[in-house]
Amino acid sequence: MVINIGDTVHWVWLVSGHNVVSGMGGVADKKFCSPAGMNCGAAPTSLAGTTYDVKFTQAGTYPYFCAPHIGAGMKGSVTVQ
Secondary structure (H helix, E strand, O other): OEEOOOOEEEEEOOOOOEOOEEEEOOEEEEEEEOOOOOOHHHOOOEOOOOEEEEEOOOOEEEEEEOHHHHHHOOEEEEEEO
16 A cells, blocks of 8 residues: 555455554564554454554654464555655
8 A cells, every 4th residue: 555644544354363563574563553553462362343543744664463363464564745
């Protein structure tokens, strides 16, 4: 996904048991994580209907993953330009 500086990414949980953790390979880099941007190394999973927003204020590439499902390939990245 490519966005502009100042844009916000909005994640929505369609089913329970997921999270959003910034980093790669299952290792949190603590730049952002659901549900509240705290305790990224042990980010809890959330219930269906949960939302999480991150406003990106600096250019760069920000990888992220779902901690319980990284082995299933649940990962992505946000490129901010």
